[in-house]
Amino acid sequence: MADTRSSFAQSDAYLSALIREVRAAPAARALPAIGRRTLFKLAGAGAAGLVLGFRLGDAAFAAEVGNDNTAASQSLAMNAFIRIAPDNTITIYSKAPEIGQGIKTSFGVIIAEELDADWNHVVMEQADINPKVYGYQGAGGSTSIPRAWDQLRQAGAGAKAMLIAAAAELWGVDPSQITAKDSVLTHAASGRSAPYGSLAVAAANMPVPDPKSLILKTRGQYRLIGKRYRGVDDPKVVSGQPLFGIDVQLPGMVYASYTKCPAAGGKVRSFNVDEIKAQRGVLDAFALNGTGLSVEVMPGVAIIAKDTWSAFQAKDKLKVDWDLSEASTESSSQFSAEAKKIAADFPKKPDQDVGDMDKSFANAVKTAEAYYDYPFAAHVPLEPMNATAHWHDGVLEMWVPTQQPDRGLPLIAKVAGIPQENIVMHQTRVGGGFGRRLINDYTCEAAAIAQKVNAPVKLQWTREDDFSHDFYRPAGYHQFKGAIDKDGRIDAWQEHFITFTADGKKEASGANLTDNLKYSIKAPNLRRAKTMFRLKIPTGPWRAPGDNAQVFAAQSFMHELSLASGRDHVAFLLDAVNREVPELAPKDKSINFSPKRASDVIKLCAEKAGWGKTLPKGSGLGLAWCYSHAGHVAQAVELSVDANKRIKVERIVVVLDVGPVIDMAGSEAQAQGASTDALSTAIGLKITIENGRIQEQNYNAYPILRMPFAPMTIEPYFIQSDNPPTGMGEPAFPALAPALGNAIFAATGERVRRLPLRDLGYSLAI
Amino acid sequence: MLSLTINGQSHQIDLPEDMPLLWVLRDHLNLVGTKYGCGIAQCGVCTVHVGGKPVRSCQLTIGGVGTRAVVTIEAIGQTPNGAKVQQAWMEAAVPQCGYCQAGQIMSATALLNFNPHPDDSDIDAAMAGNLCRCGTYIRIRQAIKNAAAKTA
Ligand code: FES
Ligand code: FES
Numbered sequence: 032m033a034d035t036r037s038s039f040a041q042s043d044a045y046l047s048a049l050i051r052e053v054r055a056a057p058a059a060r061a062l063p064a065i066g067r068r069t070l071f072k073l074a075g076a077g078a079a080g081l082v083l084g085f086r087l088g089d090a091a092f093a094a095e096v097g098n099d100n101t102a103a104s105q106s107l108a109m110n111a112f113i114r115i116a117p118d119n120t121i122t123i124y125s126k127a128p129e130i131g132q133g134i135k136t137s138f139g140v141i142i143a144e145e146l147d148a149d150w151n152h153v154v155m156e157q158a159d160i161n162p163k164v165y166g167y168q169g170a171g172g173s174t175s176i177p178r179a180w181d182q183l184r185q186a187g188a189g190a191k192a193m194l195i196a197a198a199a200e201l202w203g204v205d206p207s208q209i210t211a212k213d214s215v216l217t218h219a220a221s222g223r224s225a226p227y228g229s230l231a232v233a234a235a236n237m238p239v240p241d242p243k244s245l246i247l248k249t250r251g252q253y254r255l256i257g258k259r260y261r262g263v264d265d266p267k268v269v270s271g272q273p274l275f276g277i278d279v280q281l282p283g284m285v286y287a288s289y290t291k292c293p294a295a296g297g298k299v300r301s302f303n304v305d306e307i308k309a310q311r312g313v314l315d316a317f318a319l320n321g322t323g324l325s326v327e328v329m330p331g332v333a334i335i336a337k338d339t340w341s342a343f344q345a346k347d348k349l350k351v352d353w354d355l356s357e358a359s360t361e362s363s364s365q366f367s368a369e370a371k372k373i374a375a376d377f378p379k380k381p382d383q384d385v386g387d388m389d390k391s392f393a394n395a396v397k398t399a400e401a402y403y404d405y406p407f408a409a410h411v412p413l414e415p416m417n418a419t420a421h422w423h424d425g426v427l428e429m430w431v432p433t434q435q436p437d438r439g440l441p442l443i444a445k446v447a448g449i450p451q452e453n454i455v456m457h458q459t460r461v462g463g464g465f466g467r468r469l470i471n472d473y474t475c476e477a478a479a480i481a482q483k484v485n486a487p488v489k490l491q492w493t494r495e496d497d498f499s500h501d502f503y504r505p506a507g508y509h510q511f512k513g514a515i516d517k518d519g520r521i522d523a524w525q526e527h528f529i530t531f532t533a534d535g536k537k538e539a540s541g542a543n544l545t546d547n548l549k550y551s552i553k554a555p556n557l558r559r560a561k562t563m564f565r566l567k568i569p570t571g572p573w574r575a576p577g578d579n580a581q582v583f584a585a586q587s588f589m590h591e592l593s594l595a596s597g598r599d600h601v602a603f604l605l606d607a608v609n610r611e612v613p614e615l616a617p618k619d620k621s622i623n624f625s626p627k628r629a630s631d632v633i634k635l636c637a638e639k640a641g642w643g644k645t646l647p648k649g650s651g652l653g654l655a656w657c658y659s660h661a662g663h664v665a666q667a668v669e670l671s672v673d674a675n676k677r678i679k680v681e682r683i684v685v686v687l688d689v690g691p692v693i694d695m696a697g698s699e700a701q702a703q704g705a706s707t708d709a710l711s712t713a714i715g716l717k718i719t720i721e722n723g724r725i726q727e728q729n730y731n732a733y734p735i736l737r738m739p740f741a742p743m744t745i746e747p748y749f750i751q752s753d754n755p756p757t758g759m760g761e762p763a764f765p766a767l768a769p770a771l772g773n774a775i776f777a778a779t780g781e782r783v784r785r786l787p788l789r790d791l792g793y794s795l796a797i
Numbered sequence: 798m799l800s801l802t803i804n805g806q807s808h809q810i811d812l813p814e815d816m817p818l819l820w821v822l823r824d825h826l827n828l829v830g831t832k833y834g835c836g837i838a839q840c841g842v843c844t845v846h847v848g849g850k851p852v853r854s855c856q857l858t859i860g861g862v863g864t865r866a867v868v869t870i871e872a873i874g875q876t877p878n879g880a881k882v883q884q885a886w887m888e889a890a891v892p893q894c895g896y897c898q899a900g901q902i903m904s905a906t907a908l909l910n911f912n913p914h915p916d917d918s919d920i921d922a923a924m925a926g927n928l929c930r931c932g933t934y935i936r937i938r939q940a941i942k943n944a945a946a947k948t949a
Binding site: 131280339414462704730744 | 816827932
């Protein structure tokens with residue numbers, strides 16, 4: 032095993048690359064898109080009806096296409112996008128993980144739109160993992176929609192074209208005279224019509240169209256996109272049917288717990304194996320060295336038992352002699368103290384240096400300076416980490432609730448020492464992601480454990496495991512200095528960002544200053560530098576990585592500058608975002624940041640929130656905006672604060688431009704959910720590290736917002752600009768906290784420069 | 798050997814009496830709708846009805862159930878309020894990830910069983926023990942009110 036320091040760095044490098052890749056998804060473009068793509072037929076004839084799929088590149092695929100009912104073509108058929116049965120039922124396969132973002136519904140709507148399917152007879156199914164057929168199959172960075180937009184529309188349009196071709200041949204008419212609607216084709220001139228189901232077999236024998244030849248709908252032609260939908264799995268969710276990873280039950284299955292060192296990087300010397308094996312219900316217990324990489328398998332002790340409870344009970348009795356020689360001894364309070372000490376010393380070497388700071392400050396009419404900080408945070412989705420694996424006949428069959436099943440494949444193959452082809456991976460519904468499940472550590476652990484167990488095994492983390500072994504949102508510390516010129520405009524922005532590094536060279540994953548802020552804070556004189564602390568505790572992507580806390584610091588300080596300028600905050604923001612600073616414009620053409628879209632959301636948000644109205648004493652209205660995950664967002668919070676610092680949130684307004692909305696009900700849910708999550712996190716959530724150990728071990732110490740404190744309403748508004756649609760999982764998070772802080776200032780005159788607000792004595796009123 | 802009545806069915810169970818009901822339901826009776834989230838009565842995803850009252854099944858041992866009837870999310874739809882709540886949940890498109898929702902529905906149904914027309918503070922009190930990490934509270938509140946409005 033590599034030494035621990037470099038293992039930390041290696042894990043971190045993997046994660047950083049993954050975040051970059053996930054976030055680098057280009058905004059969807061007009062056709063032809065993303066490389067070579069060919070429509071193909073998966074299975075042609077027979078009762079299966081028409082089955083269509085896509086594939087990147089077409090080499091060697093012909094051999095796999097079958098019109099027969101051999102096992103090969105059947106199993107491939109299971110991986111297609113669309114299946115049309117003779118009874119007119121249309122089955123659509125969603126390729127990406129459903130983590131609560133509603134993608135299984137949205138993907139269905141997009142395909143059904145171009146297919147002109149009758150939504151009432153569409154059945155959505157989760158596709159298995161097969162990157163060769165589906166391409167990217169992850170869910171992260173709010174990129175599922177932009178990445179799949181063209182692909183899914185082509186899938187729908189291609190199938191429709193084949194149905195039309197079949198009808199045209201049957202009726203002896205020109206295909207252009209045939210119209211499609213609600214799963215029925217009609218030839219108006221002759222009065223003929225036929226449901227898709229009756230044409231499916233004939234359609235399957237039509238030539239597969241070239242995607243470039245397909246004419247996709249224009250927005251005015253949409254019948255399904257933009258309406259309100261119920262979640263396609265909701266009937267099963269509300270009746271408790273098995274859906275999630277944790278629900279997987281297999282005949283003869285056994286249950287495992289896995290215990291790692293509470294201080295990151297500790298290794299197992301020995302443990303009380305005999306005592307553990309003698310515990311009630313325990314079948315086996317063994318140590319794993321793992322690969323020593325936190326993104327794969329860290330050393331630990333596996334306990335195999337007849338049921339989860341027995342595995343957990345025995346885990347409580349576990350006594351491990353940990354080798355702590357290379358384990359973390361870090362403490363978050365030390366980092367905070369150190370950061371505060373060095374913040375005012377601006378490093379010699381800036382990362383970004385635009386204009387002339389010194390001159391700006393010399394000529395400034397007003398200046399402001401402030402220090403902001405926020406803590407580590409855990410993801411803790413409500414479904415604790417788990418995965419089920421069955422090792423048999425050289426094949427590893429897995430059931431995984433993960434955001435990155437396709438990225439799990441090579442890691443699992445490495446850990447198990449088998450070729451990827453020998454892994455069969457089933458996607459389950461995922462009980463919350465928030466970025467935690469971009470990392471496949473628990474799936475790798477399940478694979479490693481399964482290879483030592485002669486039965487299907489479900490690895491179940493306890494909630495305490497989940498708190499102790501997360502990839503945390505890194506803490507961060509920002510020292511700002513700003514200048515206002517004689518016209519009351521922002522003239523200078525200086526930022527010393529104190530953050531973390533795993534390898535000593537670059538920021539740890541999730542710990543870099545986000546590009547979004549680099550484009551959206553536009554001061555003609557701008558200088559940024561960073562200082563990095565070494566960190567062994569793993570960090571990672573957390574809903575709206577970077578933005579989720581950095582926007583709080585930046586947009587709160589922006590408010591401080593607007594106050595210094597003496598101008599109205601909204602006017603100040605609109606002026607600032609529209610500054611022409613060529614050096615700050617994104618170089619990458621795929622970045623869709625637009626001052627116009629930013630201005631539009633700010634203006635509408637101000638209007639909806641009643642910006643400028645008179646509020647009673649003790650009440651305040653705050654507004655902030657962000658550009659995050661390709662979305663342009665403004666949020667406003669209206670609240671009152673009492674003498675005991677109890678905050679009553681009266682209203683939250685959130686205005687988004689993410690292009691056309693696919694599922695209005697789902698998008699509103701994301702806007703409300705992300706705003707609630709952001710409020711919850713800003714008020715109460717922090718992770719404390721003591722001597723390398725995470726102090727918060729369960730929800731009792733990590734007060735996620737509960738019903739009595741939830742806002743009565745959160746009002747989402749969408750500016751459905753004519754840009755390709757982008758994701759909704761993240762953009763409604765970052766601007767809430769600064770809007771909240773700015774509102775508290777408006778209500779009380781007290782500036783909030785630290786999260787969580789609980790540490791400053793604030794709480795939410797019922 | 799213990800005898801438990803779950804969803805109207807009697808089960809003879811040969812398991813340690815100190816095993817929490819949660820794990821007996823999930824691992825031994827294949828009733829996986831009841832979820833595990835914290836194990837310490839903090840999240841509410843394990844909520845079931847025992848003797849008509851909402852109970853955190855991670856805290857109740859099977860030995861402690863006694864003769865009280867257990868109803869889980871799998872069968873709550875067979876009760877009038879359970880069916881109304883489930884319907885209201887679907888109409889309001891409440892679930893995001895959905896993981897907390899079985900527990901939310903069990904708490905909401907118990908609320909309506911005792912209080913057919915809850916106001917906001919009744920809802921707060923009844924639902925405070927159920928976490929939703931996805932933040933679906935606004936729709937949960939609305940769905941409970943919609944379900945209550947349907948209660949004849
Ligand atoms: S699992 Fe029982 S309350 Fe959380
Ligand atoms: S819907 Fe995800 S935890 Fe409630």
